[in-house]
Amino acid sequence: MTRPSRTTARPPIGGRAVARVPARTATLLSGVDGAGAVRRTVLPGGLRVVTETLPTVRSATFGIWARVGSRDETPALNGATHYLEHLLFKGTRRRSALDISAALDAVGGEMNAFTAKEFTCYYARVLDSDLPLAIDVVCDMLTGSVIDPAEVDAERGVILEEIAMTEDDPADGVHDLFAHTMFGDSPLGRPVLGTVDTVNALDRDRVARFYRRHYDPTHLVVAAAGNLDHDRVVEQVWQAFDGAGALARTGGAEPAAPRGGARAIRTAGRVDHVRRRTEQAHVILGTPGVSRTDERRWALSVLSTALGGGMSSRLFQEIREKRGLAYSTYSFTSSYADCGLFGVYAGCRPAQVPDVLRICREELARVAEHGLPDEELERAIGQLAGSTVLGLEDTGALMHRIGKSELCWGEQLSVDGLLARISAVTPEQVREVAREVLGARPSLSVMGRLTDRQADRLADAVA
Numbered sequence: 001m002t003r004p005s006r007t008t009a010r011p012p013i014g015g016r017a018v019a020r021v022p023a024r025t026a027t028l029l030s031g032v033d034g035a036g037a038v039r040r041t042v043l044p045g046g047l048r049v050v051t052e053t054l055p056t057v058r059s060a061t062f063g064i065w066a067r068v069g070s071r072d073e074t075p076a077l078n079g080a081t082h083y084l085e086h087l088l089f090k091g092t093r094r095r096s097a098l099d100i101s102a103a104l105d106a107v108g109g110e111m112n113a114f115t116a117k118e119f120t121c122y123y124a125r126v127l128d129s130d131l132p133l134a135i136d137v138v139c140d141m142l143t144g145s146v147i148d149p150a151e152v153d154a155e156r157g158v159i160l161e162e163i164a165m166t167e168d169d170p171a172d173g174v175h176d177l178f179a180h181t182m183f184g185d186s187p188l189g190r191p192v193l194g195t196v197d198t199v200n201a202l203d204r205d206r207v208a209r210f211y212r213r214h215y216d217p218t219h220l221v222v223a224a225a226g227n228l229d230h231d232r233v234v235e236q237v238w239q240a241f242d243g244a245g246a247l248a249r250t251g252g253a254e255p256a257a258p259r260g261g262a263r264a265i266r267t268a269g270r271v272d273h274v275r276r277r278t279e280q281a282h283v284i285l286g287t288p289g290v291s292r293t294d295e296r297r298w299a300l301s302v303l304s305t306a307l308g309g310g311m312s313s314r315l316f317q318e319i320r321e322k323r324g325l326a327y328s329t330y331s332f333t334s335s336y337a338d339c340g341l342f343g344v345y346a347g348c349r350p351a352q353v354p355d356v357l358r359i360c361r362e363e364l365a366r367v368a369e370h371g372l373p374d375e376e377l378e379r380a381i382g383q384l385a386g387s388t389v390l391g392l393e394d395t396g397a398l399m400h401r402i403g404k405s406e407l408c409w410g411e412q413l414s415v416d417g418l419l420a421r422i423s424a425v426t427p428e429q430v431r432e433v434a435r436e437v438l439g440a441r442p443s444l445s446v447m448g449r450l451t452d453r454q455a456d457r458l459a460d461a462v463a
Contacts, residue, residue: 021238025230028412038402038412039230047217047241049234050406052225052398060131060226061399062233063123064142065407067221068214070194071117071187071336076201079194080210082115083159083202088122089113090151092144095137097151103137111137115192118336119407125396128227132236135224139240142220147211149204156199163193170447171328171347173274174282178445181272182286182341217241223403226395268441269462273455281350281448285360285461286343287440290433292335292408298421299429300333300342300437306372306380307331307363308344314367314376315344318359325352325359337408342437350450357444357461368438371431385422389415 024042028050031037035056041049070081090097104111109126111134122141124134166173176191183189193199224233268287290296308315308331319329329346344364346356372380391397392415405412413421444462446455 021235023234023238025234029414036414037230038414040406040412041230041234043217043234043238043241045217047220047222047237048406049222049224049230049237050402050412051223051228051230051233052402053228053230054226054395054398057227057395058128059125059395060128060134060224060228061123061125061395062131062134062138062224063121063222063399063403064138065221065223065403066120066122066142066215067118067219067407068120069116069118070190070192072214073187073190075185075190076198077206077210078190078198079159079192080202080207081120081214082193083155083199084147084207084211085113085115085120085122086155086159087147087151087207088141088145090155091146091148092140093146094140094144100137100141103133107133109134117188117192119404121400121403123396123399131224131226131228131233135233135236136240139237142215143241143245145211147204147208152202152204152207156202159193159199160196163196163199166191166193170276170278170280170282171345173276174284174345174445174447177272177274177447178284178286178341178343181270181443181445182288188336188339221403221407223399223406225398225402268443269459270443271446271458271462272444273446273450273458275449276447278448279349280347281353281446281450282345282347283353283357283447284343284345284445285357285364285442286341286445287437287442289333289340289342289437290335291338291340293337294335294340296429296433297333297335297340299425299433302377302380302384302422302425303367303372303430303434303437304331304333304342305384306376307367309380310383312379314363315346315360318363319346319356323355323359325356329356350448350454353446353450353454354457354461357458361442361461364438364442368434371427371434374427377425377427377430381422381425385419388418388422 022044025039027037027039029036029038031053035054036052038050038052043049068081070078073080089100104124107126107130109124109130111124113120113122122138124138126134180189222237290300307313308329310316315329315331319325320327326346326348331344334341344360348356392401402412442462444458446458
């Protein structure tokens with residue numbers, strides 16, 4: 001239940017009086033005896049601050065989420081979001097790059113960031129007593145970056161090495177290939193890191209314009225979880241953004257572009273093969289999935305867990321345990337604002353690719369036609385529920401949950417709420433989503449050293 005409240009006077013921070021913040025605050029989840037309480041404050045100009053309070057821990061994680069990812073790039077700007085993620089660590093008007101890293105190292109904190117197709121996140125995990133420092137440093141990075149031309153040039157080499165590292169890891173690179181197989185040369189089909197050509201073409205002015213366009217407070221969500229006081233977090237965030245003049249700049253950025261109309265735009269049955277001098281071939285067989293707001297996502301998650309989510313899953317048993325055809329095999333889902341993907345991955349010797357793909361097709365067809373037996377459904381629900389809870393046992397994971405939920409869904413679910421959604425999945429819901437997702441004609445991405453004859457036979461797997 002959401003309970004709105006007015007801003008009230010708060011305890012002193014650092015021994016001084018706290019100014020009244022002109023903001024709207026609501027309790028989204030009440031928690032139990034204060035633990036697990038989730039509150040949201042909307043600052044002037046639209047900046048949202050969401051926190052989850054855990055008084056029994058001694059750590060806290062603070063993060064800022066930006067509603068910008070590689071999906072928001074033009075072809076010429078491919079890689080700009082990730083490039084900018086690196087550059088925000090390289091100095092502000094108040095701190096050098098060394099100052100930023102040394103501040104967190106001095107208190108044993110962890111600091112990092114990641115870029116995805118639809119958002120970017122910057123975060124720091126520290127002792128609860130050092131949360132004010134983490135807030136100050138991360139907010140300074142987001143509001144005061146100078147994007148120094150020398151740092152732009154220096155960091156280019158780092159990013160090119162990261163691209164090279166990905167190309168040297170075909171188990172990772174095949175996922176970029178699969179996105180291209182399904183979405184083609186569209187924003188969702190292009191790599192988050194960009195390419196060598198696009199990264200080399202990016203200069204300081206283009207990256208700085210990208211920064212000003214997308215890092216407006218109306219496009220940001222601040223999230224924090226751990227042993228903290230919501231009002232104090234809000235006060236410090238307000239001071240950091242207001243002191244940097246960031247709140248006054250609200251409205252100067254372009255409105256966030258609506259995300260819609262993207263589908264698996266390539267025709268079903270497409271095959272992409274990239275040759276790599278590797279001992280294994282890395283394959284992904286997949287179909288369109290569901291969007292992150294589609295209610296069928298719960299049933300698809302259960303289905304994916306049953307198919308390839310653990311050692312007892314169908315694909316693991318059939319491909320690895322019974323036949324020894326692969327060391328690693330799993331299924332996965334990827335969900336975006338308006339579409340999604342479902343895929344099955346396996347890494348195997350090139351000669352084993354036809355057998356692996358045949359087994360995958362047979363198992364997917366069997367489940368598409370008959371659904372899951374009650375025993376497998378119950379096991380998958382239990383596995384998914386358990387892994388969900390175990391994955392939320394630290395403040396970093398909780399910050400990730402509430403930040404992404406606010407940015408992507410605009411609502412918060414308690415852990416009990418998440419478990420209820422998973423447990424409510426019915427056999428009929430699984431059968432329905434299996435018929436639609438697994439019953440579609442798949443496409444195939446392969447990375448590895450296949451012979452011409454082996455490559456020619458790949459089309460048989462999606463016929």
